[in-house]
Amino acid sequence: MEERGGQREGARMIDTWINNHRQMYDRATRHPFVLSIRDGSVDSLSFKRWLGQDYIFVRQFVPFLASVLLKACRESEEQSDVEVLLGGIASLHDELSWFKKEASKWDVMLNAITPQKANQDYCRFLESLMLPEVDYTVAITAFWAIESVYQKSFSLCLEASSNTPAELMETCQRWGNDGFGQYCCALRGITERRLGTASEDVMMMAEGVFVRVLESEVRFWDMSYGE
Numbered sequence: 001m002e003e004r005g006g007q008r009e010g011a012r013m014i015d016t017w018i019n020n021h022r023q024m025y026d027r028a029t030r031h032p033f034v035l036s037i038r039d040g041s042v043d044s045l046s047f048k049r050w051l052g053q054d055y056i057f058v059r060q061f062v063p064f065l066a067s068v069l070l071k072a073c074r075e076s077e078e079q080s081d082v083e084v085l086l087g088g089i090a091s092l093h094d095e096l097s098w099f100k101k102e103a104s105k106w107d108v109m110l111n112a113i114t115p116q117k118a119n120q121d122y123c124r125f126l127e128s129l130m131l132p133e134v135d136y137t138v139a140i141t142a143f144w145a146i147e148s149v150y151q152k153s154f155s156l157c158l159e160a161s162s163n164t165p166a167e168l169m170e171t172c173q174r175w176g177n178d179g180f181g182q183y184c185c186a187l188r189g190i191t192e193r194r195l196g197t198a199s200e201d202v203m204m205m206a207e208g209v210f211v212r213v214l215e216s217e218v219r220f221w222d223m224s225y226g227e
């Protein structure tokens with residue numbers, strides 16, 4: 001039963017973090033840029049800026065996800081964690097192809113784009129989480145938070161009441177769809193389980209990266225407004 005308690009305790013911990021950081025959480029998951037896609041008022045320049053920067057981010061996300069997989073192989077007590085993470089790596093292959101197709105649709109020259117400061121800072125943060133001394137629990141918490149912010153954000157644009165332009169629907173469906181939602185739930189389940197048996201230090205570090213992800217996502221969305 002202790003294990004069960006662990007999972008429930010981990011779930012309560014995440015709910016507490018979200019409540020304690022509600023304002024930052026809402027700024028990350030209901031950002032004006034995303035709300036402008038949802039209400040159809042987004043201008044194409046902002047969308048193209050976001051698209052180009054996100055391509056650069058996803059390129060850096062690949063080694064980060066590989067590092068989380070390696071930590072899972074070395075530290076996880078649950079074999080199924082590796083299977084969940086492998087699913088994520090497989091979908092990144094398809095995601096990079098999608099970015100190239102979407103970029104050509106919008107005349108965005110992906111190889112001519114330079115990362116803006118918020119993107120550079122976010123990628124440096126991901127690099128720091130790849131270090132071997134960073135605990136698997138801390139890394140999986142960051143990974144779940146990163147994926148969950150996009151899933152919650154873009155699912156807003158798929159709601160019945162949304163006015164998302166047809167040409168942006170594919171982008172919103174990529175991260176807002178139910179399948180990605182279930183994947184984020186699986187990542188949250190892993191995170192809860194690991195938090196349930198984590199030391200006080202690891203719990204504190206995990207909360208720290210949760211907040212740092214929220215801050216990074218807000219700055220990332222802000223980039224769509226230009227430097």
Ligand SMILES: Cc1ncc(CN)c(N)n1
Pocket residue numbers: 054057058061146147150217220
């Ligand atoms: C900035 C950011 N955060 C999250 C995701 C979803 N992997 C993304 N593509 N870009």
